[in-house]
Amino acid sequence: MAAEPAASEFDLTDELPPLDIVEGIEDPVAVTPMAPQPALEEPLPALGSVVVPPETAATDDPDLPDIRYRLEIDGLEQVDLEDRFRDLSALLDKGRKAGSAAQVTARADVDVQLAENLLRSEGYYDAVVTSVVGPLPGEDGQLLISITATPGKRYSLDEISVTGTEQAPLASEPGAIARKALDLSTGDPIVAAAIESAEANVALRLPEQGYPFVTIEQRDILLDDETFTGDYVLPVTVGNKARFGELRLAGDEVFDLRHIALMPRFEFGEIFDSRRLDDLRQALIATNLLSTVAVEPVSTGVVDAEGIETVDLLIRQSRGPARNLAANAGYGTGEGIRLSGSWTHRNLFEPEGAVSAAVVAGTNEQSLRGQFLRSNAGQRDRAFQIGASVARQRFDAFNAETINFNTNLSRVSTPIWQKRWTWSLGAELIASRESSFDPALAALDRGTYLIAALPTQLGYDRSDSLLDPTRGFRITVRASPEAQKRTRGAFDSYGRFLLEGSAYYPVSSSLVIAGRARVGSIIGAPRDEIAPSRRLYAGGGGSVRGFGFQQLGPRSADNQPLGGRSLTEFALEARYRFGDFGIVPFIDAGRLGDESTPSLSGMRYGVGIGGRYYTNFGPMRIDVATPINRRPGESRVALYISIGQAF
Numbered sequence: 001m002a003a004e005p006a007a008s009e010f011d012l013t014d015e016l017p018p019l020d021i022v023e024g025i026e027d028p029v030a031v032t033p034m035a036p037q038p039a040l041e042e043p044l045p046a047l048g049s050v051v052v053p054p055e056t057a058a059t060d061d062p063d064l065p066d067i068r069y070r071l072e073i074d075g076l077e078q079v080d081l082e083d084r085f086r087d088l089s090a091l092l093d094k095g096r097k098a099g100s101a102a103q104v105t106a107r108a109d110v111d112v113q114l115a116e117n118l119l120r121s122e123g124y125y126d127a128v129v130t131s132v133v134g135p136l137p138g139e140d141g142q143l144l145i146s147i148t149a150t151p152g153k154r155y156s157l158d159e160i161s162v163t164g165t166e167q168a169p170l171a172s173e174p175g176a177i178a179r180k181a182l183d184l185s186t187g188d189p190i191v192a193a194a195i196e197s198a199e200a201n202v203a204l205r206l207p208e209q210g211y212p213f214v215t216i217e218q219r220d221i222l223l224d225d226e227t228f229t230g231d232y233v234l235p236v237t238v239g240n241k242a243r244f245g246e247l248r249l250a251g252d253e254v255f256d257l258r259h260i261a262l263m264p265r266f267e268f269g270e271i272f273d274s275r276r277l278d279d280l281r282q283a284l285i286a287t288n289l290l291s292t293v294a295v296e297p298v299s300t301g302v303v304d305a306e307g308i309e310t311v312d313l314l315i316r317q318s319r320g321p322a323r324n325l326a327a328n329a330g331y332g333t334g335e336g337i338r339l340s341g342s343w344t345h346r347n348l349f350e351p352e353g354a355v356s357a358a359v360v361a362g363t364n365e366q367s368l369r370g371q372f373l374r375s376n377a378g379q380r381d382r383a384f385q386i387g388a389s390v391a392r393q394r395f396d397a398f399n400a401e402t403i404n405f406n407t408n409l410s411r412v413s414t415p416i417w418q419k420r421w422t423w424s425l426g427a428e429l430i431a432s433r434e435s436s437f438d439p440a441l442a443a444l445d446r447g448t449y450l451i452a453a454l455p456t457q458l459g460y461d462r463s464d465s466l467l468d469p470t471r472g473f474r475i476t477v478r479a480s481p482e483a484q485k486r487t488r489g490a491f492d493s494y495g496r497f498l499l500e501g502s503a504y505y506p507v508s509s510s511l512v513i514a515g516r517a518r519v520g521s522i523i524g525a526p527r528d529e530i531a532p533s534r535r536l537y538a539g540g541g542g543s544v545r546g547f548g549f550q551q552l553g554p555r556s557a558d559n560q561p562l563g564g565r566s567l568t569e570f571a572l573e574a575r576y577r578f579g580d581f582g583i584v585p586f587i588d589a590g591r592l593g594d595e596s597t598p599s600l601s602g603m604r605y606g607v608g609i610g611g612r613y614y615t616n617f618g619p620m621r622i623d624v625a626t627p628i629n630r631r632p633g634e635s636r637v638a639l640y641i642s643i644g645q646a647f
Contacts, residue, residue: 066097068142069104069133075149081118088114091145101133101143108133108145115149121192125223126152155190158229162202165217165235174211174238181205182234190221190230199234206238207274212297212311213239240309242272245300248312252319254289259351260315263380272297272311283380284315286417289347291320322347332541333638334396334548336363352376360391367391381411381419397550397561398532402432408455415466415617422459428452436532436562448487449531455480463504467618467644470512470575473503484531494524496534498567502647512575516647519598520567527565527594535563536592541640542647544569544590546606546625548635553592559633564592568600571647575612582612582619586646604628606638610646618644 071091076082086092090107098104108131119127132146162178164170170178181202184195199216206214217235224230244266247257263283266276281295294316302310324344331337342358349355352375360367371387386407393400408426413419430451438445456479463472478498485491502516520536527535539547539561554562573586588606593599608625623640630636 066099067101067104068097069145070096070142072144072146073149074146075129075151076115076118076147079119079122079124079151079154081115081122085111085115085118090114104133104143104145108147111147115147119149119151123154123156123190124151125155125190126225128152153228155223155228155230157184157186157188157190157232158224158227159231160184160186161232162234162236165237168237168239170236170238173241174206174236177206177209177211178202178234178236178238184232190232195219195232202234202236204274206236207272210241210271210273210308211238212242212272212274213237213299240303240307242297242309242311244268244270244272244276245302245310245312248298248314249317250314251316254317254319254347255284255287255351259376260284262376262378265380271308277313280313280315282417284317286414287346287352287375288324288416289320289322289352290317292316292318328643329641330541330643331639331641332549333635333640334551335365335540338362338365349374364394365391377409381417383410383412384408385410393533395550396548397537397563398434398436400432400434400533402430402434402533405429410457413459413461413466418461418466420461422457422461424455424457426455428455432531432533434532436560438528447489450485450487451482451531451534452484453480453482463502468614469502469504469514469645471504471506473501475499475501482534484525484534486531490529492525492529494522494530496536497521497523510577512577514571514573514575514645514647516569516571518567518569521596521598522565523596527563530565532563536565536567537561537563538567538569538590538592541623541642544571544588544604544606545586545608545623545640545646546588546627546638547590547604548638551634552590552604554594564594565596566593566598567591568593568598568603573646575645577612577614580614582614584610584612584623586610586623586625588625608638612645621645 069091071089073082073085076085090110091104098107112129112131115129116127119129128150130148132148134144135142160182162170162175162182164175181204182198183201184198188194199219203214203216215237217237219235220233221230222233244264245268247260247264249257249260264276264280266273270276277295277297281293284290284293284295296314296316297311298314300310300312304310322345324346325341326344327339327341329337329339338360339362340358340360342356344354344356346352346354349372354371354373354375356371356373358369358371367389368391369387369389371385374384376382377384384407388406389402389404391400391402391404393402406426406428408424410422410424410426411419412422412424428451430453431448432451433446433448435444435446457476459474459476461472461474463469463474476499478496480496481493482496483491483493498518498520500516500518502514505513507513522530522536537550537553538544539552540549544552550561550563552561553564556562567590569588569590571586571588573584575584576582586608589603591599591601591603593602605628606625607628608623610621610623612619612621621640621642621644623646625638625640626636627634627638
């Protein structure tokens with residue numbers, strides 16, 4: 001039998017009975033009036049004031065016990081995702097108990113979504129994750145929650161391309177740079193973190209090679225569920241290739257263009273390189289006179305015949321505090337307590353003309369020092385300093401009252417800007433009244449010395465930190481030719497030389513082996529003709545631990561240190577760190593001799609252990625040591641408290 005044709009839309013409408021003839025309803029439009037409700041007339045709360053709970057709230061009824069549960073996870077361990085899942089799981093984050101069954105279900109739903117996201121981030125786009133919640137038999141009402149993941153096939157990259165956009169096609173040169181920087185290969189699994197890292201590398205490398213205005217557009221990955229591969233396309237907008245143009249200023253004019261022009265490591269017209277821009281920003285930060293600073297390229301629209309645009313650099317300065325107060329404290333056996341404080345105005349004589357005053361109040365030393373320092377003096381990283389000081393020293397080796405005038409031109413490292421090569425050329429004029437034991441007279445000798453010195457220093461630093469190095473090495477050479485005139489005495493000239501090296505090797509992330517060697521020599525004059533304060537000494541927290549300050553070496557008839565003309569020192573440490581604390585066992589060795597040639601014969605040794613507390617500006621150090629084969633008059637235990645590692 002032939003089927004009846006389906007009724008059309010109009011046929012269906014025509015067949016509906018009219019409302020006014022529906023049986024059982026006398027008046028279909030009659031409505032009983034609603035009683036007035038004032039609450040409905042109040043305005044709705046703003047959307048921002050509505051708090052949506054992440055899950056059903058726990059009951060506050062103390063008579064109702066918490067619902068406890070156990071979680072089983074299946075399918076994630078095989079793809080190395082179970083540990084990450086457990087770290088982020090809502091079910092595990094809440095202590096395996098909930099206030100209601102609805103809470104348990106809500107957490108399970110969140111964890112299902114978490115597992116799916118983790119799997120997809122690793123390329124398992126067909127993954128299926130389910131959860132089952134049921135009671136545990138005989139477990140006093142506990143629930144068993146099973147999260148089961150079926151990862152499926154892992155997708156990998158097939159075709160990889162970097163393109164421009166319809167408005168800005170990608171030229172061959174930036175395209176080649178971007179493709180090389182992308183560092184993705186056909187066959188690689190489609191892992192979200194790897195792709196995001198590769199795209200970030202593109203955004204980094206293009207500005208380093210002349211393209212300052214790079215924009216990474218939204219990627220496109222077309223998946224094929226038959227071959228389990230994905231075609232990856234990354235659109236990139238690069239703009240014109242660029243050259244460095246002029247400098248511009250905005251914000252507070254802490255430095256003018258003339259001074260800032262000393263700092264760039266590029267010339268006008270060079271191809272743009274974002275690393276040079278970052279270097280300029282770091283140099284400005286290192287002045288310590290800016291609270292914030294930004295350096296950004298600005299398009300000028302000036303394009304040459306080669307299609308290369310000139311871009312200016314806009315420097316936004318925000319003035320920081322120019323005055324600084326600092327304090328330091330330390331203790332060393334033989335040296336006593338040493339407290340120091342300083343006041344600095346870093347820009348009293350613009351630009352970067354700093355004036356400082358410092359005072360030392362110690363058990364055996366008191367001093368007052370004033371200094372003028374011009375940073376970036378006519379050249380980046382070059383500093384000119386002139387200073388004067390008066391000091392009173394009362395050590396076992398000598399007593400001295402000293403006036404010192406000094407100046408130097410230098411290139412030095414700072415905690416913000418650590419440099420590989422450093423150097424210093426200086427001059428000193430010293431007037432010092434000193435007393436020490438004279439073996440020839442067998443009595444205490446007192447005299448006034450006038451000294452002129454030309455101290456120089458050269459350093460090479462491949463370590464990773466000034467205050468707390470963990471890898472690399474350092475080498476420092478110091479030389480100071482000096483001329484001396486003692487009242488009622490002869491004119492003497494001599495040279496003071498010191499060579500020091502240290503190395504740092506990370507055995508693991510928590511253990512660093514550090515070693516130091518130091519040799520010194522004074523050539524040109526006998527020891528007893530040299531002012532006691534200019535001789536070499538050994539012993540103390542920065543020398544050979546286990547011995548008091550300046551206590552190692554030749555001694556007088558009354559058992560006081562005499563100093564020497566040659567120095568040999570070694571130190572070895574094992575720096576073990578756990579969190580913000582550390583333990584450092586160490587052994588130091590040293591020798592001080594009357595002759596000018598350093599030697600290894602007659603070495604003395606000290607052993608000890610130290611504690612470290614690591615702060616943002618460096619470790620605080622406490623070392624306790626004892627000498628091996630202690631001799632009469634030497635301390636059984638020596639204590640040192642300071643900031644920074646021993647070397």
